[in-house]
Amino acid sequence: MLPPTGTPGTDLPVRSALPGLAAALDRAGAAVLVAPPGTGKTTLVPLALAGRVPGRVLVAEPRRVAARAAARRMAALLGEPVGGSVGYSVRGDSRRSAATRVEVVTTGLLVRRLQADPELPGVSAVVLDECHERQLDTDLALAFSLDVRTALRPELQLLAMSATAQAGRLAELMGGDDGPAPVVEATGALHDVEPVWCPPSPPVAPPHGTSVDPRLLAAVAAAVVRALAETTGDVLVFLPGAAEIARVGGLLHGVDADVRPLHGRLPAAQQDAALTAGPRRRVVLSTDVAETSLTVPGVRTVVDAGLARVPRFDVARGMGALSTVRVSRASAVQRAGRAGREAPGRVYRLWSQAEHDRLPAAAEPEISGADLTGLALELACWGAPDGAGLALPDPPPAAAFTVARETLRRLGAVAEAGRVTPRGRSLTAVGAHLRLARALLDGAPLGGRRRAAEVVALLSGDVPARTDDLVAGWREVRRSRDGRWTDEVARLSRAAPAAP
Known part of the structure; x- marks a missing residue:
């Protein structure tokens, strides 16, 4: 399915x-691909596999x-509409057909499909x-897919793609008796990006909670x-929310x-507008969704709020919440690289070089600080309530995991020894946060x-609240x-029980 060499948009690193x-997938059945953002891994690799x-x-x-x-x-590279050879499925939206050879889904939806039918009939590669x-869903999808390869589908090919070179742990998890899975690297021909340090003067207060x-x-x-x-081309601005x-x-x-917002709560048409070059210069205001998952064409300059x-997760309160934090050095490098994809560029950083040197080297995995109630229920539904035997990249922190399992017991989602109950399966099938699923x-x-369904859809956060x-x-x-x-109301209504 991969278009021939010379096809516009396909001659990427x-x-x-x-x-x-x-060759690595033929030999081992599982592999890790390391490729920086902008090298074409997201679009060319699936077409080649298909x-x-x-x-x-x-x-x-x-x-x-991103899905x-x-x-x-990918559909545009093939000259086809979405839903033909290439389709997608996300929560509340799907465009695929019997002819679809490449289907893009969210990691959360992949977890749902694995729970519903671990054999993934008709799928040759993940x-x-x-x-x-x-992210938690990514860790779960990896662990469940590896379990399926071991127990049910040894012929299922599994490929993990990463934008950073820290692939050793992934290779170990995905390996077998013959050693770690092979790691294939694709080097990106990124142009130089000039940093401009412009911390606010006087200094501003650090973020607290969700306040900036x-x-x-x-x-x-x-x-x-x-x-x-001072520059030419489009400007990509990174903001927390x-x-x-x-x-x-x-x-x-x-x-x-043209000032264009870009974040996950926007309607699809507005997201498309932010990702499509126009006749005028653009300023795209984005969350970290544009850090690695998306490529915004035409960008020559990045402005990074850092x-x-x-x-x-607050263990004392037993609840999770979003918190605003400083980015890691790795994230800052990824963001800056967006300015050097097509030509030499510039990044304006809203902090000093001394502050940059003190940033953490990499972001913590989500499992280390997030609410683990959903993770605990997924593990219980899989039949491994404590995660034993699964190739999770990191074990869940003991205190947070204990709180999560106790919450599931109070909800009636698990019984003795952590076994999932019918109510637990009903909760996870809703496809929402467990507290919202319980409310539904x-x-x-x-x-x-x-x-x-109307109230839960409003609380889900997909629609920005004005009051x-x-x-x-x-x-x-x-x-x-x-x-x-x-x-979302229609989707939740289908998942809700009828009134007696």
């Missing part, structure tokens, strides 16, 4: 690594926006993209204006460029399936008939 990758295996190639991306974008790009991000000092956001907007005056994107977008009102939003299952018999008043927000979203909300 990863192409030279494809013969070695094919031309070598008889069944479908399943590609797992950590985010919905849709990857499928659109590709896990962006494994270096170490407004003076930092003003400094980001000033750096964007400076970048527009949707609220900060909206704030900086407002501060940039009137600049001589922050990321990550899940954190318990609320539907009381207030009706539709009403419960803290739940009733007012519910009435507003019902009047607006937001497409994302109505789609």
